[in-house]
Amino acid sequence: MTTPTLDEVAQALSQMVADKMDIDVASIKPDSSLQSLGLDSLDTFDLIFSAEDHFKIKVPNDQIKIETLHDVSVLVHKLTIEQNK
Amino acid sequence: MSISLNRxxxxxxxxxVVSPLGNTIADLTHNIFSGVSGIKLLDAEFVDKLDCKIAAQAxxxxxxxxxxxxxxxLDRTSQMALHTSIEAIKDASLEITDQLKPRMGVYLGTGMGGANSVEEAYIRLYRxxxxxxxxxxxxxxMNNAAAAAIGLEHQLTGPNLTFSTACSSSSVAIGEASRQIRHGYADVMLAGGSESLLTFGTIKAWEAxxxxxEQDVNDLTSSCKPFSADRTGMVLGEGAAMMVLESYEHAIARGATIYAEILGYGSASDSAxxxxxxxxxxxxxxxTxxxxxxxxxxxxxxxxxHGTGTMLNDVTESNAIKKAFGDHAYNLSISSTKSMHGHLMGATGxxxxxxxxxxxxxxxxxxxxNLSNPDxxxxxxYVPNVAKTLPRLNYAMSNSFAFGGTGASLIFKKIN
Structure with missing residues (x-):
């Protein structure tokens, strides 16, 4: 598969957050903190799980150090490049 | 704060309720006194793979x-339980103040807890x-997921326990909750049960x-026939049922409408x-x-x-009633409403x-x-087929018995 761009990853993640949290995707900014979007630690695990499914990647436990949606996008984007080689 | 052990x-x-006979108390009341059956062909994509294709779905x-x-x-079991907790509190017109929260708890019965979630997980793994x-x-x-969700929703910090004694689970929950209030450990309790186990794996296990x-050949809604000579067994159901229990003084002080009093509770084990x-x-x-x-x-x-509609249960329960009541057994009116709503397992009590x-x-x-051919x-x-009106019903009992042998009986009294 072709590796998605950082923008494409960010858009897909925003949509996932909107679906999970029942919020308008337009209200989600790339630099929004996950906490401000209403995600607690469990919701964050669930978001990572969905991202793993969607992008066919595996996020190692020691790499889940994220505060903003942008952090998630960067991490997922990096892993799609590394793991889809 | 001292705890009084006075009664x-x-x-x-x-x-x-969320039940096969409706999701409001008005609908349930209408249907149980009109003899309506909630048993239908199971609406599930796997129904063709079942020998028993009928169920009482909510x-x-x-x-x-x-x-x-x-x-x-939340599993469907917890969703239904949470919904009934919200509606029961509304029905009671109960305001949950900060003062009440530590004096209010949740006792819930369930047989299989989050059965849908467990089965979905196995499908993902094994299939x-x-x-x-x-x-x-x-x-x-987890089995306590529903009770936990209710406690979180209403921020109740009193006792929160889940009882799992198969078919008597929620009768035990109500009885034990009444004791929490009776002996002063709580002023208000949410007590009830929830069950949603109409999954392919669970129904197959019951079939075994x-x-x-068996499905009635003429009318599948009449398939559950407790106390009838031609009864063939129970029909699985799903749903949730919740009560707000409170001390009489607490209810009177806030001017609450009282449906009835819980006067007695007994639990014993067959161990047979x-x-x-x-x-x-x-x-x-x-x-007891x-x-x-x-x-x-x-x-x-x-x-x-309890009246499941199995050959063994209905004779055993009739004989137990005779043993417990003596000649008065023949003066009693007894009915199995499972003929209408099926067997909701952990929620049935x-x-x-x-x-x-x-x-x-x-x-x-x-x-x-479905009782025209008595055994x-x-x-x-057994109040066959048509509801009966009494000038005054003062005392009534509800029986629940279970695989594993834990029985529970509750006694309700009319409030003057």
Whole structure:
């Protein structure tokens, strides 16, 4: 598969957050903190799980150090490049 | 704060159901006294792979009641339980103040807890060969998930316990909750049960036990026939039922409407066989509740029977009633409302406790439907087919017995 761009990853993640949290995707900014979007630690695990499914990647436990949606996008984007080689 | 061990009166001030006979108390009341059956062809994609294709499903869509974020973290069992907790509190017109929160708890019964979530996880692992499971799988599957969700929703910091004694789970929950109030450990309790186990794996497991009813060839809604000579077994159901219980003083002080009083509770164990019910065990359960209520056994006018519709249960329970009540057994009216709503397993005791409460409140006895061919070995008054009205129903009992042998009987009294 072709590796998605950082923008494409960010858009897909925003949509996932909107679906999970029942919020308008337009209200989600790339630099929004996950906490401000209403995600607690469990919701964050669930978001990572969905991202793993969607992008066919595996996020190692020691790499889940994220505060903003942008952090998630960067991490997922990096892993799609590394793991889809 | 001191805890008084004096015996306080316990009353029922709020009711709510999600059931095969409707999701409001008004619908349930209408249907149980009209003899309506909630048993239908099972609506599931796997129905063709079943020998037994009938069930008593609840029509409950979580999207009507909760945000996706809320219902997405909850098994159907917890969704139904949470919904009934909210509605029961509304029905009781109860304001949960900061002062009340530590004095209010949740006691819930369930047989299999988050059965849907567990089965979905196994499908993912074993059929789809997934290498991992959803992060919420443990939290959705655990047996205390529903009680925990209720406690979180209403911020209740009193006792929160889950009882799992198969078919008697929620009768035990209600009885034990009444004792929390009776002995001063709590002022208000949410007590009830929830069950949603109409999954492919669970129904197959029940089929293997050979206790499920055969589909009636003429009318599948009439397939559950308790106390009838041609009964063939039970029909699985699903749903949730919740009561708000509170001390009499608490209810009176806030001007609450009282449906009935919980006067007695008895629980005993057969300890005889894992599935085969025991006359002695059931009779002791009934007698223990009567002793707890401190009334003569002749005061009881109506029994909502466990009445599963299996060959063994209905004769055993009839004989247990005769053993516990003596000649008065023949004066009693008894009905199995499972003929209408099926067997809700861990939620069935709570649904039947609500139906018994409605009987006391309305002076009306729900019928045992599909009873036109009585079993000679079941020779009591089972209120066949048509509801009965009494001038006054003062005392009624609800029985629950279970695989594993834990029985529970509850006694309800009309409030003057």
């Amino acid at each position: 306080r009166r316990v009353v029922i001030t709020g009711l709510s 029509h409950f869509d979580p999207t009507d009641h909760f945000s996706k974020h809320t219902y997405g973290m 789809d060969n997934a290498s991992r499971l959803k992060p919420f799988t443990v939290l959705m599957g 036990l050979r206790t499920l009813a 066989h894992i599935t085969k019910p025991s006359v002695d065990g059931q009779a002791i359960t009934i007698q 509740a009567i002793l707890d209520a401190d009334i003569p056994s002749e005061a009881i006018q109506y029994i909502n029977a 709570a649904l039947e406790a609500i139906i018994t409460t409605l009987a006391v409140y309305n002076n009306k006895l729900p019928p045992t439907i 000679p070995e079941c020779d009591l008054d």
